[in-house]
Amino acid sequence: GKKCTIHWEGVCSARTEHLLAWCKENEDARIKLFSDSAKDAKEQGRKKKQSGTSRDTFYSQVAQAIFLNDKDLEVQRLFKEDPKAFIKPVSTHFGTLKKKYNEFNKELKQSGARKTYAELQEDPMMNHTKLEKFPWWPELHGWWCTNPAFNYAFSTADTGQDFASAALEHFTISKQPPALTT
Secondary structure, eight states: OOOOOOOOSGGGHHHHHHHHHHHHHOHHHHHHHTOOOHHHHHHTTSOOOOOOSOHHHHHHHHHHHHHTTOSSHHHHHHHHHOGGGGHHHHHHHHHHHHHHHHHHHHHHHHHHHTSOHHHHHHOTTOOHHHHHHSTTHHHHHHHHTTOTTTOTTOOSSOTTOOHHHHHHHHHOOOSSOOOOOO
8 A cells, every 4th residue: 555644743733633532532442542440440430441352443443533534635545445554653643642741741740740730720830831832731631640551750659648758757867966875
């Protein structure tokens, strides 16, 4: 088949929008695609979703949602000719989103990567111009914020525990001078 480069940003950002819309509309598939964690399932009072469906099947469904009616008629034609050829670009784009999501989180520092989007909006330190460069972060963060497979900055430690001050307390040396032994 003929190779064609798939663009996802700028004038082609609608493709990323369609990808996220598909994920939003297909919750079960999204949960399976983003490796449902046993912890999330337990916290939400449900069973972990085991996927009998391969990721490529989901990527294929996503590709159809994105490219079947693509604005670029050549891309549309190529998709209709060889839909399987579009599995790899979709898979690669998920990887790119994951990478950019984590780069964004790194800029937020560890504490920001654990906050909800609403909490970040209230944060006076939040640089909203960063968000304009990666507008898909709020959506992805809603799905990935507590998933260590996607959010590398997320600590599995309970956010209510303050390990830093506990460690500081543990290592703080008493102000008392040592007792003199004679």
